[in-house]
Amino acid sequence: MMVWINAIVQGLLLGGLYALFSCGLSLMFGVMRFVNLAHGDFAVLSAYVAYVLVEHLGGTPLWTFAIVIPASALVGFMLQRLLLDRALIGGELSPLLVTFGLSILIENLLQQGFGANNESLFVGSLSYDSWKINNSIYLGRLQVIVFGIAVLLIASLQLFLSRSRPGRNMRATADNRRAASLSGVNERRVRATATAIALATVAVGGLFLAMRTSFTPTSGSNDLIFAFEAVIIGGLGNLWGTLLGGLILGVAQTVGSQINPADGILAGHLVFLAILAYRPQGIIASRYAVS
Amino acid sequence: MTLLRLERVTAHYGHLQALDELSLSLDEGATLAVIGANGAGKSTLLSLVSGELRPSQGRVYLNDEDITKVEPYRRVNLGIALVPEGRHLFSTLTVEENLLVGAASRRQGRWNIDAVYDVFPFIKQRRNVRAALLSGGEQQAVAIGRALMSNPALLLLDEVSLGLAPVIVRDLYVALRQVTEGGTTLLLVEQDLTEALNIASHVLCLLEGRVALSGSPQDLDQTQVVNAYFGRHAAPPEANSPS
Amino acid sequence: MLFEATNIVKRIDSLVIADGISLAVPAGSVVGLIGPNGAGKTTMLGVLSGDVRCDAGTISLDGRTITKTNASQRARLGIGRTYQIPRPFKGLTVFEHALLAVQQTRHVTRDEANALAVSAIERCGLAKLINVLGGDLRLLDRKRLEMARAVALNPKVILLDEVAGGLSDFEVNELIEIVNALRDEGTAFLWVEHVVRALTATADHVMCLYAGSIIAQGSPDEVLEHPAVIESYFGSPAFMKEGA
Numbered sequence: 091m092m093v094w095i096n097a098i099v100q101g102l103l104l105g106g107l108y109a110l111f112s113c114g115l116s117l118m119f120g121v122m123r124f125v126n127l128a129h130g131d132f133a134v135l136s137a138y139v140a141y142v143l144v145e146h147l148g149g150t151p152l153w154t155f156a157i158v159i160p161a162s163a164l165v166g167f168m169l170q171r172l173l174l175d176r177a178l179i180g181g182e183l184s185p186l187l188v189t190f191g192l193s194i195l196i197e198n199l200l201q202q203g204f205g206a207n208n209e210s211l212f213v214g215s216l217s218y219d220s221w222k223i224n225n226s227i228y229l230g231r232l233q234v235i236v237f238g239i240a241v242l243l244i245a246s247l248q249l250f251l252s253r254s255r256p257g258r259n260m261r262a263t264a265d266n267r268r269a270a271s272l273s274g275v276n277e278r279r280v281r282a283t284a285t286a287i288a289l290a291t292v293a294v295g296g297l298f299l300a301m302r303t304s305f306t307p308t309s310g311s312n313d314l315i316f317a318f319e320a321v322i323i324g325g326l327g328n329l330w331g332t333l334l335g336g337l338i339l340g341v342a343q344t345v346g347s348q349i350n351p352a353d354g355i356l357a358g359h360l361v362f363l364a365i366l367a368y369r370p371q372g373i374i375a376s377r378y379a380v381s
Numbered sequence: 382m383t384l385l386r387l388e389r390v391t392a393h394y395g396h397l398q399a400l401d402e403l404s405l406s407l408d409e410g411a412t413l414a415v416i417g418a419n420g421a422g423k424s425t426l427l428s429l430v431s432g433e434l435r436p437s438q439g440r441v442y443l444n445d446e447d448i449t450k451v452e453p454y455r456r457v458n459l460g461i462a463l464v465p466e467g468r469h470l471f472s473t474l475t476v477e478e479n480l481l482v483g484a485a486s487r488r489q490g491r492w493n494i495d496a497v498y499d500v501f502p503f504i505k506q507r508r509n510v511r512a513a514l515l516s517g518g519e520q521q522a523v524a525i526g527r528a529l530m531s532n533p534a535l536l537l538l539d540e541v542s543l544g545l546a547p548v549i550v551r552d553l554y555v556a557l558r559q560v561t562e563g564g565t566t567l568l569l570v571e572q573d574l575t576e577a578l579n580i581a582s583h584v585l586c587l588l589e590g591r592v593a594l595s596g597s598p599q600d601l602d603q604t605q606v607v608n609a610y611f612g613r614h615a616a617p618p619e620a621n622s623p624s
Numbered sequence: 625m626l627f628e629a630t631n632i633v634k635r636i637d638s639l640v641i642a643d644g645i646s647l648a649v650p651a652g653s654v655v656g657l658i659g660p661n662g663a664g665k666t667t668m669l670g671v672l673s674g675d676v677r678c679d680a681g682t683i684s685l686d687g688r689t690i691t692k693t694n695a696s697q698r699a700r701l702g703i704g705r706t707y708q709i710p711r712p713f714k715g716l717t718v719f720e721h722a723l724l725a726v727q728q729t730r731h732v733t734r735d736e737a738n739a740l741a742v743s744a745i746e747r748c749g750l751a752k753l754i755n756v757l758g759g760d761l762r763l764l765d766r767k768r769l770e771m772a773r774a775v776a777l778n779p780k781v782i783l784l785d786e787v788a789g790g791l792s793d794f795e796v797n798e799l800i801e802i803v804n805a806l807r808d809e810g811t812a813f814l815w816v817e818h819v820v821r822a823l824t825a826t827a828d829h830v831m832c833l834y835a836g837s838i839i840a841q842g843s844p845d846e847v848l849e850h851p852a853v854i855e856s857y858f859g860s861p862a863f864m865k866e867g868a
Binding site: 255258259261262265266268269270271272273274275276277 | 433457485527528
């Protein structure tokens, strides 16, 4: 019995990480109907940047957050302004092609630079310290921190969207692009901000994932799939939905693992397919997505 | 003082010619009603002023500044606000949020959220309701209010009476009269000619992309307007060079 | 009577397009149909062409009831139709368009099909452009091509759907000439149009559709001066106060 409860608890903690990965994807899609196929690769890229920083400047990887996150936001902003805005003009296929190309570019550059080895960010005892609840349930310290940050981040994003002026402009742009521009909203800035937020949050996810397990130049593609699944399960364009989707995916994977260690990921995919088949709009049918 | 000037603008949608060398001049404080049959070019005219469409020829001036190439969102900053046909509210945002987005350009002036509620009191009690749930008349009021929040010098209105009962249209025009009294210049496209001609200080009748009639309502009679609208007694022009 | 619709009833959801409308197109005449925006003129045209099923009423051609036929059957029977927005095939020449129109509808020999196509092209003023690709045509010629495709079947009556829209003054005159020439050869027309000037120059009879019925009909001048028509377009029969 306890074993199952532990599986669920671990799944929830894992789900927090997935939610971190996915909220950026959800935001970009909500605001501009943009599917960024390089999303996972940016997470891995941030991990490599942190890796290099630690190699040269030492210390615990935790300080790299202060550099990597703002840098990711800046990269996101510029990427949208210089490249992705143009992709949007080309029609629905164009963003997919452009970000697909970007994904391949990033993965290959990383491979050139770092080889195909597994790397990891060592955070010392933080990686394995845990709180023991009872004989079956252990809460990894890092995992709990990640979960906490995920919830905090999503809550902050939600607050930003619902209460702040730029957040409101962002929701307006997602709702009716034409009306937003006729109201004086600078669409380009709104889009660039959304991408900046997306890349910053996925960088957080990438760094934590790197601390929790290992990463390679191509592991971004895998992460992308989980991010997608979390977004779809939870419901497109709704951040709390994305959190819920992440949690459900995490639990599906860990419970599946408990049943058969090899089938954890498969269980996640099966849940994803079930949602697509029976409730394609997601658990929380979005208030924000407009037909 | 001339606020808006269009200089021989020609506009196309693909191969379709929508406006043909049209010129007009609008004074500050005036209310211009643009009328005409479907396809005459009325909405195209508004699109040129709002910036959503670029002319294939000709120029648009605001306060003698050439704004022909200025993007729509920046024109809001310059003082032009469009209430589009079909309202185009942010359906998932509340009434109040819709109005607040209208202030995105941060232009200052007499219009703020309280002033808008004063002019449209019936939407104040709906301020926290999502726009999708409002009635047609309420939506139109919010659309106008949202445009007012940018404190425009020139307010453009595209068919505000569309789909609304006459009683509601009358109330909206009472509100619009208050807007004009505050000094805002109005350019409206309207099917309901009774209301349009009532509020207008000037009338422009378009026909096939050209001006068929222009003047102030007191100087025109109904037959003139109807004939201009239908293009009657318009002598077929001598062969212009084909495009 | 060549082409006749009797007591047509058509509703779309709660909107009443036609509530017992009757109209008639005598052979060799041009009948115009006007009405304010949203009155349902294009839907009515669809009912006549067979693209839209009516809820009740009868349609007959040359005395024969054809209410239950569909658009392609009616095309074969002699009812041609143009569409509001011409969409020519970019990669086919003008000739190929006309040929295709003939072959899709009639079983004729290759020589007959060619002759019909060429004749239609000439009658619509496209002879000089016969080998030009559809994508390279300017708007007026695209509309001519639409006409040629309808004319190629030698129809008894052609239904025109707002064909004058988007044309310059000069181009509208060209269009009027084509319609008049075809009418003189014996083709009848039912013409839905916003550009009223085109109708005043060609139509023998004009009808105004509004709120589900024909509120006025007669000569173009009669209809345009009719108080009910003015009210439907402008909101009131006397929409300008005297000395306001």
